[in-house]
Each structure stands twice: as structure tokens, then as C-alpha cells.
Amino acid sequence: MIILLTVAVYFAALMLFSRLTASRGADNETFFRANRRSPWYMVAFGMVGASISGITFVSVPGMVMRTDMTYIQTCIGFILGYFTIAFVLLPVYYKLNLTTIYSYLKERLGMRSYKTGAWFFLISKMTGAAVRFYVVCIILQSFVMDEAGIPFPATVVGMTLLIWLYTRRGGIKTLVWTDSFQTTCMFAALILIIYNVITQLGLSVPEALRAIAADSHSRMFVMDDWVSTQNFWKQILSGAFIAIVMTGLDQDMMQKNLTCKSLREAQKDVCTYGFAFVPANLLFMALGVLLMMLAGKEGVALPASGDELLPMFAATGSLGTAVTVLFTIGIVAASFSSADSALTALTTSFCVDVCERPKDERLRRKVHIGMAVVFVMFILIFKVLNSTSVIDAIYVMCSYTYGPLLGLFAYGLLTRRATNDRIVPYIAIASPLLCFALDTASKEWLGYKFGYELLMINSLLTFVGMFISSQPSSKH
Secondary structure, three states: HHHHHHHHHHHHHHHHHHHHOOOOOOOHHHHHHHHHOHHHHHHHHHHHOOOOHHHHHHHHHHHHHHOOOOOOHHHHHHHHHHHHHHHHHHHHHHHOOOOOOOHHHHHHHHHHHHHHHHHHHHHHHHHHHHHHHHHHHHHHHHHHHHHHOOOOHHHHHHHHHHHHHHHOOHHHHHHHHHHHHEEEEEEHHHHHHHHHHHHHOOEEEEHHHHHHOHHHHOOOOOOOOOOOOOOOOHHHHHHHHHHHHHHOOHHHHHHHHEEEOOOOHHHHHHHHHHHHHEEEEEEEHHHHHHHHHHHHHHOOOOOHHHHHHHHHHHHOOOHHHHHHHHHHHHHHHHHHHHHHHHHHHHHHHHHHHHHHOOOOHHHHHHHHHHHHHHHHHHHHHHHHHEEEEEHHHHHHHHHHHHHHHHHHHHHHHOOOEEEEEEHHHHHHHHHHHHHHHHHHHHHHOOOOOOOOOHHHHHHHHHHHHHHHHOOOOOOO
């Protein structure tokens, strides 16, 4: 009951933020771009939380079981990616005064390229966001809602309804402030959970830091194994490209950055939260090492899946009710800060990119409701399928769909050639299919499984396909 009360108070706070930030005069300009008045430091702080989903909150501590703390290499690569976003992509977006970033493709490449980019985003974002939210709903259902006798469909509908309620009027303007609140809740919960685990281990904070550093799972860099997917240079490059694609070319992540007052403030925002990912993820990984120490001390067998490590201790009550409450707050804050922005970005892209009616407030309200309904339907379908292999396949599919987006933007930014706009949709569909065939053949014949580098190959295939089919142009 105390957990349900905590969640209720949390949502009441979100509704209060919504009421304070969404004035009665809020229109589409407010919903889509927050009237370009957001303080850059609030956007930067909120973006740290928005970029960490509920799955990240659960998964990153468990990653150290399998790959030690080598994920930090990817986080360092993120910094390079965010600098590219700040000084290559943002100047283009601000110069064209864009509401959605895919409008650039219409200006540079043509209408079919524009629609291709927008639809790739809509499909991948709806599917990916619904899967991530589904996993979080399952965790909350297992450890909180089942105990209260609340069925899973009611949980999904209720949580999605709450997201719709606090975003329906202010949209992105509300999210800039609620994300900051949710980031505060998430990191407060994380730090307090870490402190509780340290206390359970009977260590002081300095002793815990030394113990983490001395642990075999504290390895961060892999310099000697070129075949390993954890190789330093692979991870650095992959991290840079992941940041560029999953933030710089993703309307969901860029929409808040486009609400800053000026290009210079947006650049400060992106660079700031780019650096913040390293210490943020170090905290999650440190928690993972500490939890493994605690399991060893108490003689508890480690779970088969790393994703079960944190819930095994935090959600079951073995660390006390306070930690269970903190875990609930942390995972709710992390999941809602990504789900609410996804719903808003999907609404924005459909109204602006697909319907091309950015000023139609009635359409925006209908689309916002429609996206919430589709979101619920996707989650309930995943529940019916109830197959880990299906969920994994959907994640793989989403990772493939970002490759063509990177290829489209790279072609527009790095060349001055026109494109054969008519065949761009076919190239964008063929590229991930070829990548899938390449990855399958590589595993079958060479025993090599591609990692994040498949994203770069995917985008390169799109780029080459567009280049071969294009003609030189003096435009742009």
C-alpha cells in the first residue's frame, strides 16, 4: 500500500507541474516547441533522465555481470557523438527554424526522402518505446500491482492515461520541467539505494569505492581483443554513432533541444548532458558491482539474467521497504521521462511530417489521443505474445531502422549531389534487409556476430545506394 501511495504522490506532482507550465493560451507552438523559451540548463538536466529509460535503470547495473564496466567506453563515445550533434546538426536545424528535424530532408533531398525518414522514425519509435514501457509495466505489475489486485491491462491503460493527462496541454513545454523533476527523483533514488547497499555490506563510502576499484568486475577498457564486441575502439566509435543517430536524428530526443532560446544555448545544453552520461552510468555500474558483493556476502546465487540483479534485491524487499519504494520511484521516473517524450514526439511528427498541418490544434489533440491508444494496444499485444524472443526481435528491428536515417542525413550533409528521390524509400528498406543477411551469413560462415558496428554498415549501404542512383547538383 505504501508503494501505491508513493506512486500516487509522484503522479500528483507531475500533474502539478503540468498545470503550472501549461497556460490556457497554450497552442501548437507551445506543444511542439515550447515557444523556444526553455532555459538550456533545465533542458540539459532533464535530458539526462530522459535518455535513461526504465530498462536502463534495471539493465546497466546487471551488465557488469557479463561485460564488467566496459560500457563506460560507449559512454565516452557518446561525448564525441554529442559534440557532433552540437556543432554539425544543431546549426542546420536552427538555421532552418525546424519544428521536426525530418523537415530538413524535404528541403535537401525531396518529398519522398522526407516521408521515408518520418515514417522510419514513427514506426521505430512507437515500437521501441512501447517495448521499453511494456518491460517496465511487467516489472511494476510483478512487484507492486499484483499485490494490490490490479490487472495488467488496467495498469497499462492507467499509466498511459496519466502520461496523456500531464502532456496533453503543454506538450514539450511541460516535459522540459517534468523531465528535470523526474531526473532528480531518479538519481536521488539511485544514490540512496547505493548508500543502503553500502550500509548492508558494512562499509563506509571510501571503503566501498576501494572495494569497487579492486573488484575483478571493475575492468573498464578492452584494448587487446580486436574480435570482442567490447573492444575499446569499437565501443568508442559505436558510442559516437549511437548518440548521433539515437539523439541527433531522433525527433523524440531533439525536440527538447530545439526549444532553447538560441543555437548557442542549445549547444551548451547538448555538450553538458553529453559529459554527464559518464558519471551517471558509472553510478549504475558501481551499484551492479556492489550488488554482486552483497550476493556473495549473503550466499545468494546470482540470477541468470543481469536484468534481474537489481530487482532481486530492491523489488523483493530484502533490503527493506525504503529501498523497494526508492526502486519504484527510480524505475517509474526513468520510464515515464522517456515514454512521455516519445508520445509527444510521435504526435508532433505525425501532425507536422505526415499530415503537414503544424497549426491545426484540433488535429494535434486527436492525434495525441490516437497515439496514446496505439501505444496501449502495442503493449497489450506484447503481453499476449509473451515471448522473450519476440521482444528481442523487435529491439533488433528498431536498431536496424536507425541506419537508413543516418544514411539519409549523412548524404544530405556530406554531399552536394541531388538524389533520385523516387527510389529512396526502396533503398532505405533494402539496406537493413541486406544488413540482416550479412549478419546472418557472418554468424553462419565465420562465427562472427556483428555488434553496434552494424548500424554504421546499414547507414553506409543507404548512403552508397543514394550516391550511385544520384546525379551531381549545383544546388545547396
